[in-house]
Amino acid sequence: MAEASSIGRTHQINLIKLYGFCFDPTTMALVYEYMENGSLDGFLFEDKSAINWCKMNEIAVGAAKGIAYLHAECKKRIVHYDIKPGNILLDRNLTSKALVYLEVTMNFGMPHRILLTGFRGTPRQWLPWWTWDMLHNGELLVMVSLCGVPEGALEKALRMLKVALLCIQYKPEERPAMSIVVKMLD
Template sequence: MSNTSTNSDTSGLSAGATAATIALGVVGGIVVIVIAIAIIRCIQKNKMQARNTSMQITSVSAVNVNSNIDMVTIERFLADIVKERPVRFTTQNIIDFTQNFAQKLGSGGFGIVYKGQFPNGVQIAVKVLHKTQDKRAEEQFMAEIGTIGRTYHINLVQLYGFCFDDTLKALIYEYMEKGSLDGYLFDESQKLKWEKLHEIAIGTAKGIRYLHEECQKKIVHYDIKPGNVLLDANFSPKVADFGLARLCDRDNSHISLTGGRGTPGYAAPELWMPYPVTHKCDVYSYGMLLFEILGRRRNLIIGLAESREWFPRWIWDKFEEGELESVMSNCGIEYTDRDKAERMCKVALWCVQYQPDARPSMNSVVRMLEGEEEIIAPTNPFQYMMSFDGSSSQWSESRGYSTSTTSATNESEANSLIHQNQ
């Protein structure tokens, strides 16, 4: 009996211990699982926070980079704007640029022109006004700044800046290596090929077209002539000398003037008469320039035979007689260039029409010279001369035209010498 009882008690204790052990194991496993899940979630949370922080840092960096790029772009843009406007320099600046006026390029009634250089190596031409300048010279000085200083075109000379001190008044231009066009038209020692002259004629027309039709305010030059067409190293033309130029509103077609303007021989008739003046006076002057490019000679040369003293009238006579071919031969124009030369003859005759309204716009001039616009037969631009006896020299003198092959106004002499090499 006692042995049986003892065995029964021992068996009961063993079963209870086993159950407790199992229960404890289950609880422990659950705790481990819970702890593991908690650790995994904690790790995932930390990773998410790190990723978000990294993305925020990257985003901020990207914004900073973009901001820096924008600021650099804006600064460059503002710097370019400043470069395109004339800068006011001091007297000491001018002395430094010209190395104390070491190299003189030329002189005239308006002032003396010196060669100079900016600190960055860009070559310049500095026109220094005479100290004893009169009111007209001061007006021309201000006209240069007020007109060319507002423009930027490949066929207009660029005005970099000016000096307006008590001791010095000067204008600073880009330097044009080949000087002015008149040297290549009237100097036998440095003639250009006619094909290049044709390119110069078109480039000059585009510069004038910009002044008349593409600027915010229309600019009338008043003094278009070979001496005011400058050539760069590649013989590309740039219109220069805006000392007589005027700004005018586009809606105002007429300009009030006091006294004659322009250079005799190139100035439109209305500039010397009490008639309304428009931008078409530049078209007339350009036509006279075309005649000189065509013939590579001055329009008026006293003493020539065959009525060729006044070249434009001789061109008209040949055109009217249907003999333009003789003009080509006389001017030494090759057969391959004769179509272009014939167009140039007709355009020139249209440009010098007596009535301003009959003259074409400079846009039409460019298109006709480039063969993009048909040219109808021009009418006689010299019909009004019938009241004279037919002598070109008498007509020229009556209009104030010079009979000298080397005459020029003092103001034009100064600009003709700008940028010419010694």
């Protein structure tokens, strides 16, 4: 209940608002803000409809701002261990909002810097080490252009890809802070 209360008091434009919850023994429920366009994974993997690359960049920046707020700006620091397209939801204007739910780890009275060691997340979602070699050899630009990215958006798409690769470094100290991610995407 304490975690639900903390999440309910956490407000930022790129976070989904938790309106209420019920922990009755017969009914357990969380009531979140309604997001008309569902999750980002529907647009990326199920091809709900096409999103232009300019809008995709806005979605990435919005998600990064929501996560940056959780990590560094809100009173109760929240580390979200499950950032993925299914947890980035889109409102009617395709504004991205990160879903924060009760499986997150709250930082109650702990040091402000939480060092994550080792591997987190689903292993099959991590890109192999050779992706960096492809980046340095210019092969990723070719891959991005083959994915249907219009020529005018190639630079923006490649920047988004580079930032994403920086964020999934195996060693935590090699990953940029989310505030830096926001600046790189902006």
